[in-house]
Amino acid sequence: MTLTTAEENYLKAIYHLSDGGTKSVSTNDVAAEIKTKAASVSDMLRKLGEKEVIEYRKYYGVNITEEGKKRALQTIRKHRLWEVFLVDKLQFAWDEVHEVAEELEHIQSPLLIQRLDEFLNYPKFDPHGDPIPDEFGDVRARPRVALIEMDINQTGQIVAVKDSSAAFLKYLDKVGAYIGARIKVLDKVEFDGSMEILVDQKKTLFMSKDVAANILAIQS
Amino acid sequence: MTLTTAEENYLKAIYHLSDGGTKSVSTNDVAAEIKTKAASVSDMLRKLGEKEVIEYRKYYGVNITEEGKKRALQTIRKHRLWEVFLVDKLQFAWDEVHEVAEELEHIQSPLLIQRLDEFLNYPKFDPHGDPIPDEFGDVRARPRVALIEMDINQTGQIVAVKDSSAAFLKYLDKVGAYIGARIKVLDKVEFDGSMEILVDQKKTLFMSKDVAANILAIQS
DNA sequence: TCATATTTTTAGTCACACCTAAAACTATAA
DNA sequence: TTATAGTTTTAGGTGTGACTAAAAATATGA
Ligand SMILES: [Mn+2]
Ligand SMILES: [Mn+2]
Ligand SMILES: [Mn+2]
Ligand SMILES: [Mn+2]
Numbered sequence: 010m011t012l013t014t015a016e017e018n019y020l021k022a023i024y025h026l027s028d029g030g031t032k033s034v035s036t037n038d039v040a041a042e043i044k045t046k047a048a049s050v051s052d053m054l055r056k057l058g059e060k061e062v063i064e065y066r067k068y069y070g071v072n073i074t075e076e077g078k079k080r081a082l083q084t085i086r087k088h089r090l091w092e093v094f095l096v097d098k099l100q101f102a103w104d105e106v107h108e109v110a111e112e113l114e115h116i117q118s119p120l121l122i123q124r125l126d127e128f129l130n131y132p133k134f135d136p137h138g139d140p141i142p143d144e145f146g147d148v149r150a151r152p153r154v155a156l157i158e159m160d161i162n163q164t165g166q167i168v169a170v171k172d173s174s175a176a177f178l179k180y181l182d183k184v185g186a187y188i189g190a191r192i193k194v195l196d197k198v199e200f201d202g203s204m205e206i207l208v209d210q211k212k213t214l215f216m217s218k219d220v221a222a223n224i225l226a227i228q229s
Numbered sequence: 230m231t232l233t234t235a236e237e238n239y240l241k242a243i244y245h246l247s248d249g250g251t252k253s254v255s256t257n258d259v260a261a262e263i264k265t266k267a268a269s270v271s272d273m274l275r276k277l278g279e280k281e282v283i284e285y286r287k288y289y290g291v292n293i294t295e296e297g298k299k300r301a302l303q304t305i306r307k308h309r310l311w312e313v314f315l316v317d318k319l320q321f322a323w324d325e326v327h328e329v330a331e332e333l334e335h336i337q338s339p340l341l342i343q344r345l346d347e348f349l350n351y352p353k354f355d356p357h358g359d360p361i362p363d364e365f366g367d368v369r370a371r372p373r374v375a376l377i378e379m380d381i382n383q384t385g386q387i388v389a390v391k392d393s394s395a396a397f398l399k400y401l402d403k404v405g406a407y408i409g410a411r412i413k414v415l416d417k418v419e420f421d422g423s424m425e426i427l428v429d430q431k432k433t434l435f436m437s438k439d440v441a442a443n444i445l446a447i448q449s
Numbered sequence: 450t451c452a453t454a455t456t457t458t459t460a461g462t463c464a465c466a467c468c469t470a471a472a473a474c475t476a477t478a479a
Numbered sequence: 480t481t482a483t484a485g486t487t488t489t490a491g492g493t494g495t496g497a498c499t500a501a502a503a504a505t506a507t508g509a
Contacts, residue, residue: 015466036487049467051488056465068474068487099344109338118329124319235496256457269497271458276495288457288504 010060014115017084019043019053020062023073024081033070082146088114089135090125096136097129103136104178137178138169138188138225154228156192156204157221164193165226172223181224184214192226230280234335237304239263239273240282243293244301253290302366308334309355309362310345316356317349323356324398357398358389358408358445374448376412376424377441384413385446392443401444404434412446 012020022042026034036054040047058065062077073081091113095101101109123144126132133149134140140148153168167190170177181187185208195213196205202218216224232240242262246254256274260267278285282297293301311333315321321329343364346352353369354360362368373388387410390397401407405428415433416425422438436444 013465037485045466046468047487048469048489052466055488095341099341099348101340101344105340109336109341112336112338113333116329116332118332120321120325121315121319121329124321128319233495257455265496266498267457268459268499272496275458 011117012060012062012080015053016057016060016062017080017115018111019050019057020073020077020081021084021088023057023063023071024078024085027073030073030078033072035070039071079146082142082148084114086142086144086146087116087122089139089141090122090129090132092135092137093129093132093141094125097132102178102182104173104175104182106136107173107175134169136188137173138167151227153225155222156194156206156216156224156226157202157218159194159226159228161194161197163228164191165228166191167224167226169225170223171225177220177223180220184216185212186214186224231337232280232282232300235273236277236280236282237300237335238331239270239277240293240297240301241304241308243277243283243291244298244305247293250293250298253292255290259291299366302362302368304334306362306364306366307336307342309359310342310349310352312355312357313349313352313361314345317352322398322402324393324395324402326356327393327395354389356408357393358387371447373445375442376414376426376436376444376446377422377438379414379446379448381414381417383448384411385448386411387444387446389445390443391445397440397443400440404436405432406434406436406444 019039022039023034024030026038026042036047036050039054040050043050054063054065054071057063057077058071061074062080063071063073065071088110091110092106095106095109096103126144132141140150142148151168154165155171156167159165167186167188169188170181190208191210193207193210194204195207198204202221204216204218204221206214206216206221208214239259242259243254244250246258246262256267256270259274260270263270274283274285274291277283277297278291281294282300283291283293285291308330311330312326315326315329316323346364352361360368360370371388374385375391376387379385387406387408389408390401410428411430413427413430414424415427418424422441424436424438424441426434426436426441428434
């Protein structure tokens with residue numbers, strides 16, 4: 010059973026909104042994510058339910074099935090491998106890859122993805138720090154925490170961003186925050202939740218709580 | 230004005246069938262090329278006519294316009310660049326690339342194609358020896374002749390194939406004919422049009438007239 | 450020239466993926 | 480408990496790109 014491009018996009022959205030299948034998702038949430046109308050979503054949910062990649066109970070939202078999870082992870086794998094290709098091989102900036110990967114992820118060719126993976130030397134993470142599922146859908150997840158959750162004097166390393174929008178990524182480029190940077194929390198301002206972060210033991214960075222909530226780190 | 234994937238495929242077919250815009254093309258010819266029905270083609274020709282990429286006179290076939298030619302060449306450029314990528318970087322065989330390139334050619338991103346061209350070091354020909362148009366649609370065409378047209382004792386070099394089907398390409402792999410091979414016509418059998426070809430001054434190849442008609446060479 | 454074969458277009462239908470408007474259902478809080 | 484706000488589904492419709500069957504136009508050759 011094959012999925013259309015639209016069906017793959019919906020399934021991926023449901024997978025993300027459900028935190029990898031751990032909770033159910035509402036019609037309106039899907040509509041917002043896909044940027045379409047609730048009526049269109051209802052239609053599509055019925056179809057995805059018939060294909061048994063989601064479990065759909067009218068008026069009570071959807072849950073992704075095991076089969077659906079597997080399919081979604083395949084699409085996510087392709088999306089992230091293409092992002093690595095664009096950044097590592099074609100010198101795209103990390104804020105330029107999302108749109109194109111959104112198209113490339115739907116190309117149907119198992120051989121292509123296998124060879125691309127090999128060509129990229131089996132990367133484990135995409136340019137935004139998100140893990141790349143293997144061909145069986147298995148993900149090597151790292152325990153990640155938002156900067157905002159870290160305490161003063163704690164150290165760690167930036168490993169990913171929660172928000173992959175071009176605006177946010179460009180801002181990070183500008184201030185010199187990048188994936189792999191070693192960090193230390195110098196201060197947390199109680200009044201507005203903003204933070205002062207030491208980057209690579211030399212540069213001090215001030216960031217709002219909105220920024221700090223969208224940078225993910227591993228603690229050390 | 231943007232073209233859909235289907236429209237791009239039709240336009241490319243019309244471009245090829247018209248020998249690069251030099252002759253008009255019938256509805257049935259397009260239907261055969263696209264593997265669809267004449268009724269569907271009539272519908273699409275009306276739409277392409279409205280978009281002014283073809284000139285469509287009911288019952289008298291179509292001619293591609295200058296704008297249409299430009300569009301078709303952009304798609305052909307993308308198709309052939311992807312084929313080079315698949316063969317040179319991902320170790321695809323030359324008979325495995327067509328289907329995938331047929332999908333990849335529709336990805337919309339000028340930056341992607343510019344960077345891909347650069348990454349591949351501005352190739353001038355695809356794996357089947359076909360020329361890759363530049364970003365303005367200009368093609369450096371070589372004067373090519375089918376092997377079947379060559380005379381005894383003439384020498385040359387294989388530069389392309391007319392038929393890019395997997396069956397034909399696999400056959401060429403098997404017998405050791407490849408693009409770049411230096412050749413000499415040793416014999417032409419009048420009875421059945423078959424030929425005897427010396428490859429790289431060491432190997433003798435017997436081929437039917439059907440095979441000889443689908444191998445293109447430059448004469449030396 | 451005129452009958453017939455061939456090609457092409459038109460008419461009507463379908464699946465897909467979207468839309469708006471209206472109806473149906475659920476959640477909430479007075 | 481019940482009115483109402485909010486959510487979701489249904490009904491009906493659109494554009495795209497395919498199909499079959501039938502009608503119309505063109506090409507052919509006796
Ligand atoms: Mn997508
Ligand atoms: Mn990413
Ligand atoms: Mn194509
Ligand atoms: Mn080719």
